[in-house]
Amino acid sequence: MSRSEPVRAASLRDRIYEVVCRIPYGKVATYGQVATLAGARGHARQVGYALHDLTEGAGVPWHRVINARGEISLRRSPGAEEDQRSLLEAEGVEFGTDRGIDLSRFRWQARPAPWE
Numbered sequence: 001m002s003r004s005e006p007v008r009a010a011s012l013r014d015r016i017y018e019v020v021c022r023i024p025y026g027k028v029a030t031y032g033q034v035a036t037l038a039g040a041r042g043h044a045r046q047v048g049y050a051l052h053d054l055t056e057g058a059g060v061p062w063h064r065v066i067n068a069r070g071e072i073s074l075r076r077s078p079g080a081e082e083d084q085r086s087l088l089e090a091e092g093v094e095f096g097t098d099r100g101i102d103l104s105r106f107r108w109q110a111r112p113a114p115w116e
Contacts, residue, residue: 012040016050019110023064026091027108028101030068037110048073063087064108070100 010018015038023029029037031044040046051062063084067073072081085095093106 012038012043012046013050013053015039016047017054017058017060020051020060020062020065022110023061023108026093026106028064028066028070028088028093028103028106029108029110030103031065031073032068033107033110034065044068064091066101070103072099 016034019034019037020029031047032042034047035041035043038047047065051060051065054060054062072084075081075084088101089095093101095101
């Protein structure tokens with residue numbers, strides 16, 4: 001009789017990536033919203049750290065995560081904000097004259113994740 005491997009709970013980082021992968025095309029979520037959905041309410045910075053550590057081609061739509069003001073957060077690498085804006089605009093997300101996104105229109109209305 002073989003022993004089955006114990007089921008390992010997903011790490012916070014894994015849950016963050018799972019939540020971000022659920023954000024639909026043409027919608028955005030805030031860092032805080034992702035943190036809450038990943039089971040880490042109040043830890044929006046952890047979402048930023050996790051997204052920063054993604055490797056190119058990871059398949060996680062990091063560009064759909066914005067700050068609570070509906071704006072793209074500053075990045076370390078020059079031009080990264082424009083790349084994110086271009087990706088969002090290609091999905092039909094519109095920016096207002098104040099450089100922000102209308103969250104009442106484009107925010108993802110998420111359903112709770114399985115671990116919630």
